[in-house]
Amino acid sequence: MRALLLRRLATAVPTLAAVVLLSFLLMRLAPGGPFDGELAMDPATRAALVHAYGLDLPLPAQMLRYVGGLARGDFGPSLVYRDFTVTDLIASGLPVSLTLGGLALTLAVMLGISAGLIAATRAGGRTDRILMFAMTLLTAVPTFVTGPALVLLFALALGWAPVSGWAGGDPAHLALPVIALALPVAGAIGKLTRAGLAATLRQDHIRSAHARGLSPSRVLLVHALRPALVPVASYLGPAAAGMLTGAVVIETVFALPGLGRHFVQGALNRDYPLVLGVVILYAALILLFNLLADLLYGWLDPRMRG
Amino acid sequence: MTIYAVEGLCVSAGGQPLVSDIGFTIGRGECVALVGASGSGKSLTCLAPFGLLPLPVAGSARLRGRELIGMSPPSLRHARGHDAGFIFQQPLTALTPHLKVGRQLAEAWRQAGKGRPRRTDLVALLDRVGLDHVDERLDQYPHRLSGGQRQRVAIAAAIAHDPALLVADEPTSALDATLRAAMLDLLGRLREGGLALLLVSHDLPSVARQADRIVVLEAGRVIESGAASTVLRTPRNAYTRALIEAAPHLSEPPPLLPPVGPPLLTAEGVCVSFPRPGRRRGRVQAVADATLAVHAGEGLAIVGGSGSGKSTLARAIARLGPIDAGQVAWAGRTLPARGRMGRGDRHLMQPVFQDPLASLDPMWRVRDIVAEPLRHLRPGLSPIARAEAVAAALGDVEMDSALADRYPATLSGGQAQRVAIARAIVTQPKLLLLDEATSGLDVLVASRIVSLIARLQHERGLAILFVTHDLALARRLCARIAVMAAGRIVETGAMESVIARPAHPVTRALVVASQ
Numbered sequence: 052m053r054a055l056l057l058r059r060l061a062t063a064v065p066t067l068a069a070v071v072l073l074s075f076l077l078m079r080l081a082p083g084g085p086f087d088g089e090l091a092m093d094p095a096t097r098a099a100l101v102h103a104y105g106l107d108l109p110l111p112a113q114m115l116r117y118v119g120g121l122a123r124g125d126f127g128p129s130l131v132y133r134d135f136t137v138t139d140l141i142a143s144g145l146p147v148s149l150t151l152g153g154l155a156l157t158l159a160v161m162l163g164i165s166a167g168l169i170a171a172t173r174a175g176g177r178t179d180r181i182l183m184f185a186m187t188l189l190t191a192v193p194t195f196v197t198g199p200a201l202v203l204l205f206a207l208a209l210g211w212a213p214v215s216g217w218a219g220g221d222p223a224h225l226a227l228p229v230i231a232l233a234l235p236v237a238g239a240i241g242k243l244t245r246a247g248l249a250a251t252l253r254q255d256h257i258r259s260a261h262a263r264g265l266s267p268s269r270v271l272l273v274h275a276l277r278p279a280l281v282p283v284a285s286y287l288g289p290a291a292a293g294m295l296t297g298a299v300v301i302e303t304v305f306a307l308p309g310l311g312r313h314f315v316q317g318a319l320n321r322d323y324p325l326v327l328g329v330v331i332l333y334a335a336l337i338l339l340f341n342l343l344a345d346l347l348y349g350w351l352d353p354r355m356r357g
Numbered sequence: 358m359t360i361y362a363v364e365g366l367c368v369s370a371g372g373q374p375l376v377s378d379i380g381f382t383i384g385r386g387e388c389v390a391l392v393g394a395s396g397s398g399k400s401l402t403c404l405a406p407f408g409l410l411p412l413p414v415a416g417s418a419r420l421r422g423r424e425l426i427g428m429s430p431p432s433l434r435h436a437r438g439h440d441a442g443f444i445f446q447q448p449l450t451a452l453t454p455h456l457k458v459g460r461q462l463a464e465a466w467r468q469a470g471k472g473r474p475r476r477t478d479l480v481a482l483l484d485r486v487g488l489d490h491v492d493e494r495l496d497q498y499p500h501r502l503s504g505g506q507r508q509r510v511a512i513a514a515a516i517a518h519d520p521a522l523l524v525a526d527e528p529t530s531a532l533d534a535t536l537r538a539a540m541l542d543l544l545g546r547l548r549e550g551g552l553a554l555l556l557v558s559h560d561l562p563s564v565a566r567q568a569d570r571i572v573v574l575e576a577g578r579v580i581e582s583g584a585a586s587t588v589l590r591t592p593r594n595a596y597t598r599a600l601i602e603a604a605p606h607l608s609e610p611p612p613l614l615p616p617v618g619p620p621l622l623t624a625e626g627v628c629v630s631f632p633r634p635g636r637r638r639g640r641v642q643a644v645a646d647a648t649l650a651v652h653a654g655e656g657l658a659i660v661g662g663s664g665s666g667k668s669t670l671a672r673a674i675a676r677l678g679p680i681d682a683g684q685v686a687w688a689g690r691t692l693p694a695r696g697r698m699g700r701g702d703r704h705l706m707q708p709v710f711q712d713p714l715a716s717l718d719p720m721w722r723v724r725d726i727v728a729e730p731l732r733h734l735r736p737g738l739s740p741i742a743r744a745e746a747v748a749a750a751l752g753d754v755e756m757d758s759a760l761a762d763r764y765p766a767t768l769s770g771g772q773a774q775r776v777a778i779a780r781a782i783v784t785q786p787k788l789l790l791l792d793e794a795t796s797g798l799d800v801l802v803a804s805r806i807v808s809l810i811a812r813l814q815h816e817r818g819l820a821i822l823f824v825t826h827d828l829a830l831a832r833r834l835c836a837r838i839a840v841m842a843a844g845r846i847v848e849t850g851a852m853e854s855v856i857a858r859p860a861h862p863v864t865r866a867l868v869v870a871s872q
Contacts, residue, residue, distance in 0.1 A: 255450035262409055262445075263465050263514065264438020273464075274453045352455055353498040 055356075059345065063338045070334040071121070071327070075114055078323050085130040085321045104130060117327070126331075127324035131317075137328040140313050145332075148302070148309035150220055152295035155232035156287075159294075162237035164276075164283070167244025171279075172271060174249060183245065189238030198231040198304035215306040228305040232298050236290055240283055247279035277351050284351060288344035292337040358385045359419075360521045360553040366416035366426075368398070368405045375412070376401050376577035381570070383522065388545075388554040390564040390585065392600060393574035395770060395799045399557045402574065403524050407441060408433035421521055438468040442515030446527035448508035452499035458483075458510050459495030462517055469518030486513045487543055504663055505536040509543070516547065523547065526557045531796075533662045533826035534870040541567050559799035561600045565589040573597045603804035605829035607871050611853055614836045615815050618653030620688070622706070622788060622820070624674040627683035629666075643669040645844045647683070651788065654818040656835030658852065660828055660867060666844040668792050671824045675706050675790045704734040707781035711793035713773035717765040724761040727751060727779045734784050750783040751776075754809060771802035775809070782813060788820040789813075795830060807833050828856070828871040840864045 084106070086097055101107050105116055120127050126137035163186075170182040205227060206214040218224045251257065252275055260274045261267075299311035310329060317325035349356040359382050366379040376398035383389045391399040404410050406418035406425045418425045420440050425433065437443070445451050453461060459479055466474040466482075474482075476495070483491040486509040499507055508528065515523060525544060529537040545567050548554055558564045565571060565585045572582040573594065581594045592598045627647045630640040644666045651657045661667040672678030674685050676698050685692045692702055707730070710716045717726055727747045731738055738746070751761060754775040765773055774794065781789055791810070795803035811834055813819050825831050831838065831852070838855050840848040842863040848855060859865040 255445060255447050256453045258409065259443070259445060259451045259511065259514075260453065262407070262437060262443035264434045264436070264468055265464070266434065274456070277455045354454055354500045 055345065055349070056342070059342045063342070066338060067331070067334055071118065071331055072114075074327055074330045075117065076110075078321075078326060079110060081321070083321055085323065104128070117324075121331070126328035129317075129322055129325050131320040131322040131325070137324045140325060141310065141328055141332060144308060144310035144313050147217060147220075147307055148298065148311065149295055151225065151228055151232065151298055151301070151307065151309060152291070154225065154229045155236070155298070156291055156294050158229060159233040159236035159240055160287075162233065163240025164244050164280070166237070166241035167248060168271065168276070170241070170245045171248035171252065172267075174252075179245075183242065186238040186241040186245075189234045190242070191238075192235070194231055194235065194298075194300045195304060197234055198228070198301055201227045201231050202304075215304070217307050228298075228301050228307060231304070232294060232301045236294065239286060239290070243282045243286055244279060247282050248275055251275045251279040281348060281351050281355075284344050284347040287347075288341040289337060291343075292333065292340045295336060359383070360385055360387075360421060361555065362417075362419045363402075363406070364417040364419075366402060366406065366414070366418060368401045368410075368412050368414050370412050374577065376574070379416075379572075379574070379579055381572050381579075381582065383553040383555060385521075385553060386548050386551045387570075388548060388556055388568045390556040390558060390561075390568035390571045391574060392558055392561045392564065392571055394559055394600070394801045396576075397574040398577040399559075399574050400526050401577075403526055403555055403557050404443075407437055407443075407524075409437075409443070439470075439518060440520055441522045441524060442518070442520040444508070444511050444515045444523070444525045444528050446530050448504045448511055448531060451511040452507055452514070454499055456498075457495070458497055458499065458502075461499075462495070462510070462514055465514040465517035471518065474517075482513050482517055483510070485516075485547075486510070487539075488513070505532060505539070508532065508536075508540060512543065512547075516552070520552070522553045522555060524555045524557075527559070528556070529563070530559065534828065535662055535826075535866050537563060538870045559600075559801070560604055561597070561800075562589065562604045562606070573600070599801060603800040605804070605807075605827070605833055607829050607832070607856060607868070609829075612811070612833055614656060614834075615654050615818060617655045617836070618818070620650050621653045621655075622674065622822075623650040623686045623689075624648060624670075625684045625686075627670060627673055627685065628681045629669050629673050629679060630681055642844050644673060647841075647846050649674075649839050649846065649849065651820050651822055653787065653820055654814070655837065656814065656821040656823060658823045658825060658828075658831035658835035658838045659841060660825060660831055660838055661841035661863070662826060662867075665841040667824045667841045669844075670841065671790055671792055671822055672708075675708060675788075675822070676702070677708060677790075700734045700736075704730070704784040705786055706788040706790060707784060707786040708790040708792060709774070709777050709781050709794040711796050713770060713777045713797070714765055714768075716777055717773060719765055722762055722764060723751075723756075723768070723776050726765070726776060727761075727783055730780060730784050746783055747779075750779040753782060753813065754779045769802075770798050771806065774798060774802075774806055778806075778809070778813075782817075782819075785817075786819070788822060791821060791823045791825070793824055793826070796825065796827070803830070810834060826867075828867050832856070840867065 086092055086100055105113060117127060126141065129135050129137050129140060132140065166182050166186060170179045173179045202214055205211045212226050213224050216224055257270060257275055260270045298309065299315055302309040302311040313325055314329045317329060362382040364380045367377045368375045379402050381389055391402060393399045401410065405412055405414045408430060414426055416426060420436060425436060428436065462479050462482060463474050466478065479495055480491050483494060488494055488506060488509045499510070502510065529540050532540060541563065544554060556564050556568060568585040570582065571585045571588040573580050573588065575596045581588060581592065581597050588597060589601065592601060625648050627644060629644040630642045633639040633641050647670050649657065659667045659671055669678060673680045676685065676692055687702065687705065692698065724747055727750055728743055731743050731746055748758060751758060756772065756775050756779065760768065760772065768776065795806050798806060807830060810821065814821060814834060821834055823831050823835050836852055838850065838852045839846050840861060840863060847861040848864050855864060856868055859868050
């Protein structure tokens with residue numbers, strides 16, 4: 052187990068380096084620059100700005116400067132939000148995104164696994180078909196539809212929850228965005244759980260467990276569920292990273308001050324350091340969650356510990 | 358005292374009776390064997406009354422005087438958890454993979470309301486089934502154990518709650534000959550404590566030693582029953598006789614084997630190793646310094662227990678598996694490494710594997726499965742010539758041409774293995790590699806497959822490399838034998854003289870287990 056952990060960490064470093072290098076170069080290759088606004092800028096001001104941010108240096112030198120900053124935990128200054136460093140922007144957005152994503156992930160896992168369990172025990176029956184149709188629907192409908200739909204129903208028509216805003220993490224404000232973000236992931240988890248259980252329940256060891264006179268719920272929860280969740284674990288790695296870092300649409304729909312907004316705005320403004328900072332954070336989180344998924348495999352099925 | 362009494366038992370599916378009017382009784386400490394070929398309904402008979410199959414059951418099955426037929430599912434569960442234990446054919450998959458051995462045993466123990474077991478209780482339980490390093494085993498996951506060890510743990514879990522009846526559904530069919538004998542001995546010892554045993558098998562002679570009475574089933578009906586020795590010695594029914602004779606026996610006269618030509622395939626100093634499972638460093642030497650030769654038209658048997666390296670060696674010399682060191686030559690010409698085997702070499706030797714259904718693509722029709730090697734190894738062949746070759750190969754394995762459009766899932770085990778053989782011979786190979794090709798089949802089917810291969814051997818002068826744990830079966834096709842143990846060839850020679858005078862202890866054990 053520790054060997055796996057060390058091996059994964061050792062490969063994570065070059066992966067992250069490659070992400071930094073590639074996204075740095077790709078940003079520079081894209082047409083336009085941070086100071087190409089709609090209003091013409093005085094050439095002298097422009098030159099001064101370019102010089103101040105070191106954008107007149109040759110590319111390798113810019114890169115060195117950036118990497119040097121990274122090593123000290125400094126993501127550089129934002130080129131557009133002039134009074135903030137990228138570190139400030141991430142520090143303000145990350146807690147919002149983590150709260151939103153973490154809650155949505157928990158909800159999605161609970162909903163999805165429960166739905167998968169219920170459907171699998173009634174395989175082929177009406178409950179199974181209705182649940183699976185609902186799960187497919189949830190995965191198919193994009194969040195920019197479910198988000199506003201939830202707002203229309205629960206905020207505007209019923210008045211149970213506020214329409215939008217963060218309000219310092221007030222639970223009432225969080226409810227709708229968390230649900231909207233969780234639903235499609237819950238649908239996918241439900242379908243994967245159902246499929247995994249259907250395969251596991253056909254295996255010999257399940258028959259042996261039944262033959263030992265164990266109760267059906269014990270067979271399901273103790274003997275079948277864990278191996279059935281292996282596909283869920285592989286889906287959860289990238290899904291979790293995505294939910295925690297960039298619920299871009301949801302953050303926009305509900306006007307939440309999370310990271311996703313910075314990502315979109317940064318790209319549109321060609322705010323190189325901001326986009327790079329968010330990309331690197333995103334990559335690091337994906338690596339982290341894939342590592343957690345690997346550890347989860349080992350727990351779900353000891354044969355995978357190698 | 359009668360423990361289990363079955364009377365007029367019928368199981369049906371969709372209105373069709375699968376087994377009907379079955380009756381037998383088992384007393385305390387007795388063993389009754391239900392014997393029949395695949396599809397004769399013996400598993401249905403032993404599992405359906407306990408609610409382990411979702412099929413309607415009629416008649417009567419009384420366990421310790423309580424009627425099982427018509428019992429509610431919770432009561433049936435109670436009966437399974439308290440009064441009966443079950444073991445199944447596949448030891449490798451019978452245990453839950455993510456729960457440690459000790460935890461699974463404790464669960465079975467507590468099931469019967471005996472409270473939480475102490476560790477010493479579990480140790481005693483594993484001792485009873487003859488497992489070694491018992492204390493260590495409790496904390497291991499099932500995948501760390503070998504097939505024989507897992508079957509012992511499965512038996513321990515089945516008797517943890519001290520049942521009155523143990524139902525064993527083909528408990529030894531997946532084990533090699535030596536393990537099979539040991540497992541039957543173990544089941545016999547368990548009876549000394551008064552346990553009643555219902556033994557299900559397709560192998561009549563091997564269970565006859567253990568059973569008090571034998572019930573023979575054919576097509577869902579009892580066609581013969583009586584004391585084991587009587588049924589074995591003086592079977593009244595032709596089907597029973599076929600079952601007895603199908604199991605090959607070392608006392609039979611040796612078969613007439615085809616003449617042998619010049620050396621075809623020679624292997625010298627072959628070594629194969631694999632990374633040690635679960636460790637980062639170190640390798641397991643699966644085959645060490647193996648040297649052997651197969652002549653044209655000759656059958657060579659590679660015999661050994663599970664894990665002796667026999668399959669690894671056969672695959673290495675047929676260039677289907679990795680090879681670390683050594684040389685394999687075809688008629689004096691050294692064969693290239695596995696990845697660089699050309700079409701010209703590949704079609705010379707073709708394999709047939711153990712599990713026919715697993716080796717056939719479920720999404721392909723029989724016709725396409727058999728045509729595939731031709732498409733790759735004889736690309737010049739016209740579609741018409743290819744179709745003719747496929748039809749001829751299917752005819753050679755005595756397959757009905759109507760089956761050519763079927764999918765593997767709709768074939769029986771024997772039919773599927775015939776398709777696999779047709780696929781192997783369609784390229785006109787000179788050597789057939791049979792990797793446990795009959796081990797998953799029941800005795801009757803296995804016997805027919807061996808006869809079929811013997812015919813091909815005579816007609817085509819086909820050389821055969823037969824990997825098996827069954828000495829008596831190997832003898833039907835092979836004039837020479839190489840015995841393997843722990844990755845090494847420990848004995849080679851002419852089949853008859855090795856059987857008559859086994860030199861190595863492993864060979865002696867194999868010969869004894871096959872008698």
